[in-house]
Amino acid sequence: xxxxxxxxxxxxxxxxxxxxxxxxxxxxxxxxxxxxxxxxxxxxxxxxxxxxxxxxxxxxxxxxxxxxxxxxxxxxxxxxxxxxxxxxxxxxxxxxxxxxxxxxxxxxxxxxxxxxxxxxxxxxxxxxxxxxxxxxxxxxxxxxxxxxxxxxxxxxxxxxxxxxxxxxxx
Amino acid sequence: xxxxxxxxxxxxxxxxxxxxxxxxxxxxxxxxxxxxxxxxxxxxxxxxxxxxxxxxxxxxxxxxxxxxxxxxxxxxxxxxxxxxxxxxxxxxxxxxxxxxxxxxxxxxxxxxxxxxxxxxxxxxxxxxxxxxxxxxxxxxxxxxxxxxxxxxxxxxxxxxxxxxxxxxxxxxxxxxxxxxxxxxxxxxxxxxxxxxxxxxxxxxxxxxxxxxxxxxxxxxxxxxxxxxxxxxxxxxxxxxxxxxxxxxxxxxxxxxxxxxxxxxxxxxxxx
Numbered sequence: 183x184x185x186x187x188x189x190x191x192x193x194x195x196x197x198x199x200x201x202x203x204x205x206x207x208x209x210x211x212x213x214x215x216x217x218x219x220x221x222x223x224x225x226x227x228x229x230x231x232x233x234x235x236x237x238x239x240x241x242x243x244x245x246x247x248x249x250x251x252x253x254x255x256x257x258x259x260x261x262x263x264x265x266x267x268x269x270x271x272x273x274x275x276x277x278x279x280x281x282x283x284x285x286x287x288x289x290x291x292x293x294x295x296x297x298x299x300x301x302x303x304x305x306x307x308x309x310x311x312x313x314x315x316x317x318x319x320x321x322x323x324x325x326x327x328x329x330x331x332x333x334x335x336x337x338x339x340x341x342x343x344x345x346x347x348x349x350x351x352x
Numbered sequence: 353x354x355x356x357x358x359x360x361x362x363x364x365x366x367x368x369x370x371x372x373x374x375x376x377x378x379x380x381x382x383x384x385x386x387x388x389x390x391x392x393x394x395x396x397x398x399x400x401x402x403x404x405x406x407x408x409x410x411x412x413x414x415x416x417x418x419x420x421x422x423x424x425x426x427x428x429x430x431x432x433x434x435x436x437x438x439x440x441x442x443x444x445x446x447x448x449x450x451x452x453x454x455x456x457x458x459x460x461x462x463x464x465x466x467x468x469x470x471x472x473x474x475x476x477x478x479x480x481x482x483x484x485x486x487x488x489x490x491x492x493x494x495x496x497x498x499x500x501x502x503x504x505x506x507x508x509x510x511x512x513x514x515x516x517x518x519x520x521x522x523x524x525x526x527x528x529x530x531x532x533x534x535x536x537x538x539x540x541x542x543x544x545x546x547x548x549x550x551x552x553x554x555x556x557x558x559x560x561x562x563x564x565x566x567x568x569x570x571x572x573x574x575x576x577x578x579x580x581x582x583x584x585x586x587x588x589x590x591x592x593x594x595x596x597x598x599x600x601x602x603x604x605x606x607x608x609x610x611x612x613x614x615x616x617x618x619x620x621x622x623x
Contacts, residue, residue, distance in 0.1 A: 203405045209464040209536070209597060232365040240372045247379075249398050250462070251469050251505070254379030261376060265369045314380060315466050316512075316533070324534070 186227060194242060197222050202249035214328065216335045219246055219256075220307050221343060223264055224300055227285055228271065239264035252315070259310035263303050270302050288344045300340050301333070308333045399503045402460040402471060410600070417600045424489035451566050453603040454479055456486075459503075463536035463597045468510040470494070472602065475502045485564040485605040491593035492516070492571050493602055495564055504604075509571075510536055510596055517559040518571055520550065526559055529571055529590070536596055539572060541588040550577045550588050563610045 201219040208215060223239050243260030247253050271286070274295060288296045308329045316325055360367050410417070456478075460471040474480055476499045486493040486506050494514070498505040507514055509531060516529040518541060527544045541556055554574040560567025572590040579586045607613075 203401075206462060206464075215464045233368055236365070236368050236372055240376070243376070249401070249460075250465075251460075251471075252465065252467075253383045254376040254381075258373055258376035258380060261369060261372045265365075268365075317380075 190222070190226065190238075193222050193225065194238070194245075198242065198245040198249070201246055206250060210331075210335060214331045214335055216339045217256075217304075217308065217311070217332065218336060218339045218343065220260065220263060220304060220336070221340050223260060223267065224303060224340065225286060226267075232268070235264050235267065236261060255311060255314050258314055259307045262310045263307040266306050267303060270299060274298050287348075288341075289348055296344065297337075297341070301337055304336050304340065305329070305333045308336065399459070399471065399500075403473060406457070406459040406473075413600060416598070420489060421601070427489070450607065450609055452606040452608060454606065456480070456504075456602055456604055458599050458602055461508075461596070461599060463508075463510055466512050466533040468508040468536075468596075469497075470506045470508055470599070472496075472504045472506060472604070473502070474604070475500050475504050477501055479606065480504045480604050481606075483564065484607075486602050487565070487569055487605065488594055488599055488602050490570070490595075492558060492565060492569050493594060493596070493599065496604065506602075508596060509539065509592065509594075516571070517562045518556050519559040519567070520544075520548065521555040521557045521568075523548065526561070527556075529556070537592055538575070539590050539592055541574070541590050542585065544586045544588065546579065546584065546586055548586070550574050550586075552576070556590055563607055563613050565605065566607075 197219045201217070205216055205218055210216075219242060222242055223235075226235060226238070239260040240257050243255075243257030246256040246260075250256070284290045286296065286299060312325050312329045312332070313319075454474065456472040456474040458470050459473045462468045462470070470493075472480070472486075480496060480499050482496055482499055484496045486496060492509060494506040494508040494511075496504050497507045509516065509529070512531060512533045514531065518527050518529045519525065520527065525545065525548045527541050530540045530542055532540055541550075544550065552574055556571045556574065558565040558567060558569040558571060570593045572592040574588045575591050576589045577586070578588065
């Protein structure tokens with residue numbers, strides 16, 4: 183059990199550093215940026231209590247904010263994403279039953295489940311992030327376009343990371 | 353009261369969510385009105401981490417940095433008084449120093465947000481103050497908005513609320529430079545009077561009206577000129593002279609006459 187805590191805490195810090203030191207400098211096509219740090223929220227264990235889910239997501243967003251000079255932006259969108267997480271998990275049906283000790287991952291729940299789960303949550307996160315950033319509704323579709331591109335880019339990275347760290351099933 | 357308490361406890365997930373969102377948004381709103389105060393408080397922790405990462409990063413860009421420094425050396429050599437003297441020393445004269453330059457290194461930079469800032473590795477103990485202009489050898493970069501002891505934050509040209517006084521070099525007409533938040537190599541020159549025609553390749557420079565930048569620092573070149581019937585002012589899309597994704601060394605400009613200029617202006621405003 184403590185192993186699980188340690189793993190998540192490590193993931194928390196590594197993802198923040200990865201985001202601010204490397205990923206924030208990737209500007210695909212000028213301004214499209216992957217936000218891989220949300221991978222932490224995606225991968226928290228199913229039995230994480232609600233308060234821990236929200237607060238750790240808030241701290242994660244705040245950490246990224248501090249380094250990017252965008253106070254509150256990432257925190258607000260991360261908390262929103264964490265808020266929707268339990269609902270999304272409940273609403274996506276999986277072939278396998280949820281069991282104790284399972285993690286939201288391709289290995290445990292299959293590609294299709296994880297893909298839908300990650301896509302919806304990343305989209306929510308990016309939607310909040312980009313609209314808070316512009317802080318106005320003019321140029322609505324221009325922003326939406328950036329949300330979509332960024333979601334695709336982030337999702338690709340999330341899936342890639344899943345496959346990189348996948349362990350052969352028992 | 354106890355019912356209320358029990359209700360909140362039952363739906364604590366939702367209320368905690370609201371609380372955290374309110375907290376985050378207070379930061380967002382605060383930051384939208386008073387520029388970058390949060391960034392400044394975080395300077396010490398983030399500054400040192402970025403400094404380390406930048407030290408590593410620098411090795412990979414040594415060639416490029418060297419090249420731009422050599423280029424700049426050459427242009428500075430051109431400015432030496434020797435380069436001006438012909439034979440008659442009477443013709444040569446030198447103005448009093450108006451501007452001084454502090455060199456600094458960019459340790460954090462972004463181009464992919466709507467509001468981009470960068471962090472420099474020098475601060476108030478090196479003489480940097482709020483409101484100073486920042487340039488590279490290639491052109492304009494931004495304005496200092498926050499200073500701590502060892503670091504400073506620069507509001508980049510790539511900031512949707514940042515407007516910069518500009519001038520068309522060939523006919524000295526004034527306009528202003530904006531950025532629309534899309535592509536970091538292209539800006540917008542607005543407020544051009546309709547009778548002024550611009551063509552592709554026309555150079556846009558700083559106007560020298562703002563006490564921040566000396567006149568004649570290159571901002572970019574015109575790419576496309578738009579004129580619409582009925583508008584009072586025309587627009588032009590410009591290519592920025594500086595690749596903002598690729599800045600290593602910058603110069604912070606001290607305007608030695610700024611105090612005198614602003615004093616005179618407040619006198620005039622009080623009339």
